[in-house]
Amino acid sequence: MCLAVPGQIIEVVSEGELDRCGKVSFGGVVRMVNLAFVPDAGLGDWVVVHIGYALDKIDEAEALESLEYFRQIQELEEQISPSVKGGFDGYIQ
Amino acid sequence: MKFIDDYRRPEAVAALVDKIKRVAARKWMLMEVCGGQTHSILKFGLDRLLALEVDWIHGPGCPVCVTSVELIDAAVELAQRPDVALCSFGDMLRVPGSQRDLLTAKALGGFVRTVYSPLDVVKLAAVDASKEWVFFAVGFETTAPATALAVKQARSLKLTNFSILAAHILVPPAVEAILSSPANRIQALLAPGHVCTVTGLKDYARLSQDFKVPVAITGFEPCDILYGTLSCLEMLEQNRYDAVNCYTRVVKTNGNPAAQKTIYEVFESCDRNWRGIGVIPSSGLRLKAEWSDFDAIEKFALQTVEAKSESECIAGSVLQGEKKPDECPAFAIRCTPDKPLGAPMVSTEGACAAYFKYR
Numbered sequence A: 001m002c003l004a005v006p007g008q009i010i011e012v013v014s015e016g017e018l019d020r021c022g023k024v025s026f027g028g029v030v031r032m033v034n035l036a037f038v039p040d041a042g043l044g045d046w047v048v049v050h051i052g053y054a055l056d057k058i059d060e061a062e063a064l065e066s067l068e069y070f071r072q073i074q075e076l077e078e079q080i081s082p083s084v085k086g087g088f089d090g091y092i093q
Numbered sequence B: 001m002k003f004i005d006d007y008r009r010p011e012a013v014a015a016l017v018d019k020i021k022r023v024a025a026r027k028w029m030l031m032e033v034c035g036g037q038t039h040s041i042l043k044f045g046l047d048r049l050l051a052l053e054v055d056w057i058h059g060p061g062c063p064v065c066v067t068s069v070e071l072i073d074a075a076v077e078l079a080q081r082p083d084v085a086l087c088s089f090g091d092m093l094r095v096p097g098s099q100r101d102l103l104t105a106k107a108l109g110g111f112v113r114t115v116y117s118p119l120d121v122v123k124l125a126a127v128d129a130s131k132e133w134v135f136f137a138v139g140f141e142t143t144a145p146a147t148a149l150a151v152k153q154a155r156s157l158k159l160t161n162f163s164i165l166a167a168h169i170l171v172p173p174a175v176e177a178i179l180s181s182p183a184n185r186i187q188a189l190l191a192p193g194h195v196c197t198v199t200g201l202k203d204y205a206r207l208s209q210d211f212k213v214p215v216a217i218t219g220f221e222p223c224d225i226l227y228g229t230l231s232c233l234e235m236l237e238q239n240r241y242d243a244v245n246c247y248t249r250v251v252k253t254n255g256n257p258a259a260q261k262t263i264y265e266v267f268e269s270c271d272r273n274w275r276g277i278g279v280i281p282s283s284g285l286r287l288k289a290e291w292s293d294f295d296a297i298e299k300f301a302l303q304t305v306e307a308k309s310e311s312e313c314i315a316g317s318v319l320q321g322e323k324k325p326d327e328c329p330a331f332a333i334r335c336t337p338d339k340p341l342g343a344p345m346v347s348t349e350g351a352c353a354a355y356f357k358y359r
């Protein structure tokens, strides 16, 4: 129910307090999304979308920071634990 | 896709799993509050990867599962009125009421329409004045801003044929009720990332202090869930507790103030009956008096009478983390997604449905 999907604003179509709207691309699939709660989000910004409205902007710097943290953990674990290096099969895609 | 694939990379998942295995000196009991997280944990097999480190308790975070029988009955009654178009998220259609579900009401001639957003219902009401359009407003703090926005739009468009059946619920009072229970076994919490996107961290910081439990605000991809789990286990092993944000790309400390403002312009908190759990004080949202012209219960003079839930179903124990779905005697035998006895088997995010699909 609280599912929310990341997408990129490709056009702001209308302004207005209640119905600020824009086109958002979800990996190529474009939908109209209400942007009333992200007043400072514009063209090119990434947002998380839930039931037709943008919950908030995605902070790209924060995203990179967490990925960097995962990369560091990976580096460390590769040195000390064999399952990371030697073909890990426990992960179900 | 950006912001998804990176958080599913098998190498990163493996490294996080290994790190968690090294951090955990024993098995800990974690509750993931949100049904979306339950779904991810089972879908990606995280519970199997960490079978010795984490006992996952699946929390009450599926609004479809906890909407009370009397509200389902009210929706069914509305759907059966000839003048009403009852609009609802698809998941709600097969949740059993005391007599029937919405899908049956539809088969019997009721007008039931599945919608993606309450904002769509406002548009439908604006173009079709021949019907009373009612939105069955279920969902947590994540969903409530859209309903509040829809109500505000309806007023600005001067619509008189739009109303809502308000069933919104709030996460922190439910978590508090579970942690306060003498039967509570939960040692740390994965808090619901998209609820916190709206509300911020405040309530979860308070819960962490009040109950001395580690809390990690967590996203929904495998790496997000493992990162939250790792943070909780690190705190548990070091005998610390705090509320930490492990979903910083989306969740800000103060949440989304514009969304909060809109919720509390239109709604106020009220006591609410949670299916299988009971009445939890201040755990729901109802329309404020000045917005009562959009309240379907008043508009159609509905009587909501408390109704009994199904007997064999142990959904209450499942939703409070006391039992696992496969401990229910009806699980996968008399209760399946095709013939659900209880709500957690209906919703795709219900714990019973997740066990049925992935186990």
Ligand code: SF4
Pocket: B312, B313, B314, B315, B318, B325, B328, B329, B330, B331, B332, B335, B336, B340, B341, B342, B343, B344, B345, B352
């Ligand atoms: S398996 Fe079915 S009957 Fe048992 S708790 Fe889940 S929903 Fe209820």
